[in-house]
Amino acid sequence: MKPVVNMERLRSLLNGINAFGRLETGGFNRIGFSDADMAVRDWFAAEMRADGLTVTRDGANSVFGRYGAADAPSIMAGSHLDTVANGGAFDGALGVAVALECVRAMKDAGIRPAFPIEIVATSEEEGRFGGMLGSQAIAGLVTRDWLDHAADADGVTLKDAMRAGGLDPDAVLASARKPGSVKAFLELHIEQGPVLEREGTAIGLPEGATGIVNLQVRLRGTANHSGTTPMDMRADAFAGLAEIAVAIPQLISESGSDIARITIGKVELAPNHPHTIPGDAVFSVIIRDAAEEVMRGLQAAFGETCARVSGKHGLAFAIEEKSFIPPVAFDRELAALLHEEAGSLGLAARPMISGAGHDAQTMMTLCPSAMIFVPSRHGISHAPEEHTDWHDIEKGATLMLAALMRLSAG
């Protein structure tokens, strides 16, 4: 008997997850180690136990459900159950639900895999504490120093948040899986961008995830009266910022790539008063690309643009590199397997690069990993309006099932 995903059951499972942290906005708040995040894990663990899976938790509070032999290396599949504040119904939760539905479908079909399938619901992927705690703990990447100092934007420490949930923070460091104990990791996730929807393609198969340079730039001019200061005697920090911002498309065409992205998302002017020429502009610059040398090239070209424009406008400037996350390439063989299976199923799939960060990036340091993307309506994510068409989800889940069948067959 050939296993088939049961869409009604999958939908019901996703609804069960999203009974936790539901907001009046239509969105969800299950930020890492919140009450809703703690509660959804208890509920999900109980669901998997009812399915007869062997359920465990690690020190970071990631929840696992094992289907198959206890001693063989596993095929791991899943995603995260935490959300951003006022996030959507699909980011993370869909990947967890699809993984469990695939195991349920195999169980229904009487399939006992040669290699066990391990469902995972990772903890704290959204970075409340500045990392991807769950997958970093599994991959053995959490350091004592980071664990001791991680805090959220409100100053709540990771350790206090874990203790408030009845967890022992030190157990995070003992949660690393042994190399070889996981054969592969697969994660289905919403694209969180508009590409698949615009193209009418149901499935994206990421070849990798972009790296991220996070810069903070400060331009310093002179705050002066907007009426008494002639245009040619100004040192207008916002005029400088604007000229830097409009140079971005040319920067990308000269030093970037088709998938390079530069975003100015946050701007703070001072004094920020209508009748005063801005004396200070502090702004964020996020540079992304799939190749580290392209990222560094864009960063250098951006710095040259800042210097040129600041000189022209009589501004002082300072660029601080807040963080640099290198790009990650997913496993080629796993991606090829997914392409093959999509082809066999008659599903249109396209290679792409993930612009967002995912657990699968972290898992690549432990085992071959790959992802399946499904379309996001209007490209919207991290918002109540986040949505994916259920026909597209069915295609993605069917591909996940086929891949798990093949990988676990031994």
Added chain:
Amino acid sequence: MKPVVNMERLRSLLNGINAFGRLETGGFNRIGFSDADMAVRDWFAAEMRADGLTVTRDGANSVFGRYGAADAPSIMAGSHLDTVANGGAFDGALGVAVALECVRAMKDAGIRPAFPIEIVATSEEEGRFGGMLGSQAIAGLVTRDWLDHAADADGVTLKDAMRAGGLDPDAVLASARKPGSVKAFLELHIEQGPVLEREGTAIGLPEGATGIVNLQVRLRGTANHSGTTPMDMRADAFAGLAEIAVAIPQLISESGSDIARITIGKVELAPNHPHTIPGDAVFSVIIRDAAEEVMRGLQAAFGETCARVSGKHGLAFAIEEKSFIPPVAFDRELAALLHEEAGSLGLAARPMISGAGHDAQTMMTLCPSAMIFVPSRHGISHAPEEHTDWHDIEKGATLMLAALMRLSAG
């Protein structure tokens, strides 16, 4: 005996005024109807009484000191005693002190003018309540409706602020001077801009004051993930704003004049998060020129730029005109008289346009009015660093004295 300004006495008078509202920043806070503003007027009135002047107050709490005949039309001279919060030592106070010093010098020289000189320290020029209350009351421009509804940025009503100072708000409406009762108004003020300092000219003689169009613009795009949204699928409200901002120099060169000024001083992005493409940008645009048709031309050209850029970036836009203040021309004969006197005194003076608002603009509706500007160090005003060199003040005060001598001679 020829009257001469006594710079020691002038300096001491300015220091006396600035004993009120002094802050630890080195700045001053005498916002309209504050305790410091009420107290400085009592002190200044007592000074003028000690000089033998006839001291009165009107319903808006402007203070007057009359030197000369009680029944003849007066030559009025002065400025305001209120400051912005954390303002400087010279804005307003210097013009009041210079006017009184000129009368003191005339008195010392035994000069009894044919037309009385009336020193004025106007109230609430800095617009805490959105107008220039003191000079508007004198000129009969305050309406019942405005008086009943004026409130400051914290929601304190003008009426409550006046009552707290023991004043009767309704008396404001009875403070209008009769047409013909004031022959001329002269105001010495700091330039509040960098032009005189850069040119090394001690005296500016404004031909008028620029008008002000105050616009609020909203650009609406789509807030989306900075990593997953390709550059060519964005509706980035900040990218649109930046492109509008860099078009300003060309707008001015095509539709403006040498003294046209366009300033974007306040910018608010939403969600204003580094990793999110700005979905909304709300910003202020202040357009100034000395000619109303130029202002309207710039406003129209700015609107066309917003439309063109919004179309290109897929943004919706809305422009709200918050206020329109037409430009004012000062009295030509009075300005010519000031140029003549400056020439006789061997003082370099240049015509200019005031970019800031002043009581003299309002007074133009009652009587011929003109101004004398003295340089502002680095063009700075409305800040503790505000400063004017005392040698320059001496030149300005000497010119004011000469002009008052001539106008009051009959």
